[in-house]
Amino acid sequence: MPAVRRTPEASLEQIFLRASGALPLKKGDDRGRIVAEALGHLQEGFGAHYAAPRASDDAILVGDTSYAWAVDTIARLDEPRFVGVASRMIRDGAGEISRGGAVTLELWTPHLAQLLGIISGEDEGRSKERIRAAADEVSRGAE
DSSP: OOOOOOSOSSOHHHHHHHHHHTSOOOTTOOHHHHHHHHHHHHHHHHHHHHSSSSOOHHHHHHHHHHHHHHHHHHHTTOOHHHHHHHHHHHHHHHHHHHTTOOOOHHHHHHHHHHHHHHHHOOOHHHHHHHHHHHHHHHHHHHO
């Protein structure tokens, strides 16, 4: 059976890097890069687990390894708020897939905005604007 994409086409890592790169942060603040890296692992894990109606044993191992890297990466920040948002992303994404849907960028945009808001201190609305603008830029660059 052919693979079915169940995560956003655009790279969450690239979107978050672009959005966080536009923030006026202090020199040496690499939280945006670390969160972006964790998002890349998270997206890879979802892709491996849910790319087909039934994942192979190998895909499950790849997905589990990617999830472990995501958790390890975000744990470097030693900030429970990041872990809380990431766990809600996983829960909401898995829930959507269990209902037969796909995880869209729209589904995960509020979560990405919350992650960005933790870094920036901005309200969620402004962070959503930054995420959407970065997603548009990344999508245009992929064309």
